[in-house]
Amino acid sequence: MAKQLEPLIVPMAGITALTGQSKPVLHDAINAGDLETFLVGRRRFARIEAIRAWVDKLEAASKAGKPICYRSREALGDKREAA
Numbered sequence: 603m604a605k606q607l608e609p610l611i612v613p614m615a616g617i618t619a620l621t622g623q624s625k626p627v628l629h630d631a632i633n634a635g636d637l638e639t640f641l642v643g644r645r646r647f648a649r650i651e652a653i654r655a656w657v658d659k660l661e662a663a664s665k666a667g668k669p670i671c672y673r674s675r676e677a678l679g680d681k682r683e684a685a
Contacts, residue, residue, distance in 0.1 A: 611647040614639075620653060630672035631656060 612620065617628055617637075631637040636659060638652040663670045 609650060611649055612653060614646050617648055617653060621657065627672050634672065636670070 609616075614625060614628060617623075618625055621628075623631075628637065632639050632646075637648060637656040639646050639648045641647075660670055
């Protein structure tokens, strides 16, 4: 049985598919320095190891009782609670 190869790099659309996170959340994680990425031309990629490290960080923060929130409702100006 042939061993399936794991990708070395993943494009942004692939990161959203792998993690279930939206592109805005990914961009916030990148801007915060939590998810390491790089550009090839105009496209942004991440190494599979960087994605795993980011997910591990999210999991560790959650288990410690301090989950990471990149998109808080207050910061986004969510007015649903005011109604």
